[in-house]
Amino acid sequence: MEWTIRQVVNELTSNPIENTVDTLKFGDENNKIKKIAICFMPTYEVIKQAIKQGVNLLICHEGVFFQHDDDQVVESEVGQKKWKLIQSSGIAIYRLHDAIHHEYQPDGIMEGLLHHLDWMDDVEEHKEIATIIQIPKRKLSDVIDYVKHKLNLSTVRYVGDLSMNCSRIAMLVGYRGGGLTAIPAFEVDQVDLVIYGEGPEWETPEYIRDANNQGNRIGAIILGHLESEESGMRYLAKRIEKRFPTIPVEFIATEQCIKWK
Amino acid sequence: MEWTIRQVVNELTSNPIENTVDTLKFGDENNKIKKIAICFMPTYEVIKQAIKQGVNLLICHEGVFFQHDDDQVVESEVGQKKWKLIQSSGIAIYRLHDAIHHEYQPDGIMEGLLHHLDWMDDVEEHKEIATIIQIPKRKLSDVIDYVKHKLNLSTVRYVGDLSMNCSRIAMLVGYRGGGLTAIPAFEVDQVDLVIYGEGPEWETPEYIRDANNQGNRIGAIILGHLESEESGMRYLAKRIEKRFPTIPVEFIATEQCIKWK
Numbered sequence: 001m002e003w004t005i006r007q008v009v010n011e012l013t014s015n016p017i018e019n020t021v022d023t024l025k026f027g028d029e030n031n032k033i034k035k036i037a038i039c040f041m042p043t044y045e046v047i048k049q050a051i052k053q054g055v056n057l058l059i060c061h062e063g064v065f066f067q068h069d070d071d072q073v074v075e076s077e078v079g080q081k082k083w084k085l086i087q088s089s090g091i092a093i094y095r096l097h098d099a100i101h102h103e104y105q106p107d108g109i110m111e112g113l114l115h116h117l118d119w120m121d122d123v124e125e126h127k128e129i130a131t132i133i134q135i136p137k138r139k140l141s142d143v144i145d146y147v148k149h150k151l152n153l154s155t156v157r158y159v160g161d162l163s164m165n166c167s168r169i170a171m172l173v174g175y176r177g178g179g180l181t182a183i184p185a186f187e188v189d190q191v192d193l194v195i196y197g198e199g200p201e202w203e204t205p206e207y208i209r210d211a212n213n214q215g216n217r218i219g220a221i222i223l224g225h226l227e228s229e230e231s232g233m234r235y236l237a238k239r240i241e242k243r244f245p246t247i248p249v250e251f252i253a254t255e256q257c258i259k260w261k
Numbered sequence: 262m263e264w265t266i267r268q269v270v271n272e273l274t275s276n277p278i279e280n281t282v283d284t285l286k287f288g289d290e291n292n293k294i295k296k297i298a299i300c301f302m303p304t305y306e307v308i309k310q311a312i313k314q315g316v317n318l319l320i321c322h323e324g325v326f327f328q329h330d331d332d333q334v335v336e337s338e339v340g341q342k343k344w345k346l347i348q349s350s351g352i353a354i355y356r357l358h359d360a361i362h363h364e365y366q367p368d369g370i371m372e373g374l375l376h377h378l379d380w381m382d383d384v385e386e387h388k389e390i391a392t393i394i395q396i397p398k399r400k401l402s403d404v405i406d407y408v409k410h411k412l413n414l415s416t417v418r419y420v421g422d423l424s425m426n427c428s429r430i431a432m433l434v435g436y437r438g439g440g441l442t443a444i445p446a447f448e449v450d451q452v453d454l455v456i457y458g459e460g461p462e463w464e465t466p467e468y469i470r471d472a473n474n475q476g477n478r479i480g481a482i483i484l485g486h487l488e489s490e491e492s493g494m495r496y497l498a499k500r501i502e503k504r505f506p507t508i509p510v511e512f513i514a515t516e517q518c519i520k521w522k
Contacts, residue, residue, distance in 0.1 A: 041463070044471040066440045066468040068461075076448050078472045144522050157519050175461065179327045187337050200329075200436065201459055201486040201519065202302070207327040209518040210305040211339045222519065225462040257470040258418050258462065258483065260521070261405050 001246055005029045005057050005092050008036070011243060012059075013099040020098045025064060027092020033057055035248040038237040040230040042093060044082050046252050051089045053250070058093045059240075061100070061109070061233050070095070100236065101174075106131065109173050112235030113228060117150050119171075129181050130170040132189050137167045140193065140219050147195065151227055155260050159208045160219020165192065172196040173228045177220075179203030186211070186218055195221045197228030226256050262507055266290045266318050266353050269297070272504060273320075274360040281359045286325055288353020294318055296509040299498040301491040303354060305343050307513050312350045314511070319354045320501075322361070322370070322494050331356070361497065362435075367392065370434050373496030374489060378411050380432075390442050391431040393450050398428045401454065401480050408456065412488055416521050420469045421480020426453065433457040434489045438481075440464030447472070447479055456482045458489030487517050 006029040013022060035057075037050040042060035050058045063070030064086075065079045086093065100108040106126040114120045114131065122133040138146075141162040148156060169192065170185030177199025185191045186207070194204065204220060211218050230253065237251040267290035274283060296318075298311040303321035311319045324331030325347075326340045347354065361369040367387040375381045375392065383394040399407075402423040409417060430453065431446030438460025446452045447468070455465065465481060472479050491514065498512040 041467060043467065044474045048474075062463045062467075066444065066464050066471075068463070076444055076468065078447075078468055078475060078477070081475050082471060141522070148522075155521055158522055159518050159520070162522070183327065183337055186339075198462055202323045202329070203327050205518050206302060206304065206323075207337065207339055210327075210343060213305045213309075214339060214342050216339070257420050257466050259420070260416055261402070261409075261419055261423070 003033045003244060003247060005031050005033060005094070008033055008057065008244065008247075009094050012094075012096055012240075013103060015103055017098045017102065021063065021069065022095055022098050025070065025093045025095060026086050027057070027090065029092070031056060031092065033247050035250070036240060036244075037250050037252050038233055038240065039252045039254060040226055040233045041254045043254055044085065046254060047082070047085060047091065047093075049252055051085075051091055055250075056091055058091055059096055059236070060093060061095070061097055061229060063095065064093060096236070100232065107173070108236060109229050109232030110171060112232030113171065113173055115235055116231035117147065127189075129176055130172050130185050130189070130194075132185075132191065133169050133171060135167060135169065137165050140164045140166055143169075143193065144221055147221060147223070151223070151231070153223070153227060156224070156227075157222040158220060159205045159222070160193070160212060161217060164217040164219055166219065167192060169193045169195060173232065174225055175199060177204055177222065179207060182220070183207050192217070193219050193221065195223060195228075197223055197225040224256060224258065226254065230254065264294045264505060264508060266292050266294060266355070269294055269318065269505065269508075270355050273355075273357055273501075274364060276364055278359045278363065282324065282329065282331065283356055283359050286331065286354045286356060287347050288318070288351065290353070292317060292353065294508055296511070297501060297505075298511050298513050299494055299501065300513045300515060301487055301494045302515045304515055305346065307515060308343070308346060308352065308354075310513055312346075312352055316511075317352055319352055320357055320497070321354060322356070322358055322490060324356065325354060357497070361493065368434070369497060370490050370493030371432060373493030374432065374434055376496055377492035378408065388450075390437055391433045391446050391450070391455075393446075393452065394430050394432060396428060396430065398426050401425045401427055404430075404454065405482055408482060408484070412484070412492070414484070414488060417485070417488075418483040419481060420466045420483070421454075421473060422478060425478040425480055427480065428453060430454045430456060434493065435486055436460060438465055438483065440468060443481070444468050453478070454480050454482065456484060456489075458484055458486040485517060485519065487515065491515065
């Protein structure tokens with residue numbers, strides 16, 4: 001059976017979300033699908049690789065032009081070169097961001113991360129923003145080593161005392177590490193630890209610093225945005241493969257471009 | 262000569278800024294100053310230390326309650342304990358954020374950082390958001406080592422190729438590492454490198470990744486928010502000491518609470 005881009009895209013979401021960034025950014029939705037690629041970040045290299053491999057629909061999570069609202073005009077020279085590459089190839093690019101976070105139950109990005117960490121059986125509650133898990137008591141140091149091993153990370157950032165005990169953990173993917181989203185996990189859900197992608201440094205980390213200096217041993221592991229969300233898109237690739245068994249589907253991984261020295 | 266808190270605060274800013282966060286958060290402005298402390302981040306520990314040392318005016322850069330707009334109601338338990346510590350001691354806390362960035366010429370936080378890095382003589386232009394400097398050509402790797410040495414940092418994050426040459430650099434303190442503030446430094450000011458505090462990971466770092474993959478060798482050093490701004494408050498302490506020679510003034514440093522493992 002042959003599928004058009006429109007048909008596949010319509011299967012990925014069911015309820016239209018208002019003002020969503022989940023739209024077909026490039027390409028003709030009437031085209032027949034030849035090959036689908038899934039990625040977290042639609043970098044210049046990822047797009048080039050997809051084109052080279054005969055992909056005509058790329059499904060990405062983040063925006064193409066270095067900003068969340070990627071329907072704005074592309075003004076940078078770097079963005080223009082990227083735009084030309086896409087246009088000249090005819091590749092279609094569809095963004096799946098809002099629906100996978102808010103329509104999928106549980107959040108599809110969160111689900112992928114939890115599978116990758118082997119923590120699906122430890123879930124206590126999927127809340128709207130965070131998922132609360134309960135694991136056997138371990139030192140923060142050991143939780144960090146476990147997470148680094150499972151996600152294949154060389155370094156992570158953390159806040160708190162490495163010797164503190166962690167058992168109740170709130171997981172927050174992407175940019176949910178800010179105070180408004182992460183602090184309630186401590187105050188309301190009474191977790192020991194939050195594990196998040198990224199967030200402003202003066203909010204959650206400083207709350208944790210003060211809590212520790214008041215005698216309340218809590219902590220955070222700051223994974224990085226890509227590190228917290230890429231496994232969710234890898235998980236999506238498996239779903240799509242299952243849903244459309246006649247279409248070739250592949251996942252294109254992206255290395256983190258932020259390094260440590 | 263004796264000074265009141267009001268008199269000192271009035272000397273720190275001249276033109277009132279609309280909707281500013283630069284207000285007296287705690288304390289009675291009619292009290293006579295005994296001792297002033299300056300800090301970047303008014304943590305629980307910093308406030309305790311200031312009280313212990315007989316300080317009755319603490320001047321800070323960031324908010325007391327883990328959010329930029331710190332005039333909002335304090336809802337967290339950690340915040341309430343902090344509030345009680347402040348109230349019971351009677352210490353006055355004044356925030357100097359907007360004026361030091363926007364009224365001081367050049368930006369007082371930027372000036373402190375440039376002095377600390379010994380780059381004041383290399384300034385080409387102080388722009389509204391960024392300062393452009395021009396240094397003798399060096400590899401990114403060497404610039405990172407220099408910055409780490411001068412700011413006494415064990416690790417920094419960076420984007421780009423360590424062997425690239427850097428000469429023209431845009432400095433952006435605090436949360437100015439986002440795409441709207443940092444990308445124009447490359448596109449308009451034609452810098453090789455941006456050095457910033459923090460910013461969303463999917464913006465400037467991904468722009469730099471794509472630029473490199475298009476053959477344009479540019480990079481970023483991500484210092485951390487505190488690391489990029491604390492020297493500006495240290496510099497302010499020296500100004501205040503000079504302006505009020507009869508008042509005891511001290512700077513209280515804050516260690517970064519975000520660690521690496």
